[in-house]
Amino acid sequence: MGLRSLYTILSKAATDLKYLEPAVALVLGFIGCKMIAEYFGYVIPTNVALLVVGSLLGTGVGASVYDKQQRLNTNEEKT
Numbered sequence: 001m002g003l004r005s006l007y008t009i010l011s012k013a014a015t016d017l018k019y020l021e022p023a024v025a026l027v028l029g030f031i032g033c034k035m036i037a038e039y040f041g042y043v044i045p046t047n048v049a050l051l052v053v054g055s056l057l058g059t060g061v062g063a064s065v066y067d068k069q070q071r072l073n074t075n076e077e078k079t
Contacts, residue, residue, distance in 0.1 A: 018067055023060025027053050 014020055030052055034044050 016068070017061055017064035019060045019063040020057075023056050026056050026060075030056070 030049075034049055037044060
């Protein structure tokens with residue numbers, strides 16, 4: 001029961017946040033690059049990886065909220 005409500009919330013958030021999907025794509029790309037780098041002997045510290053992941057997701061959410069606010073302000077000025 002709890003997973004179903006969590007899925008509903010996340011699917012609603014994904015439709016409302018325009019830049020969340022590209023941010024998640026960048027996170028997955030970064031994680032893939034991190035895994036490849038570790039295969040070749042270069043280790044990216046966990047705290048750095050978490051900082052990058054958090055920054056990318058935060059930027060995606062922040063850009064989505066900013067864009068939505070700008071569109072609302074533009075629509076209010078037109079009326």
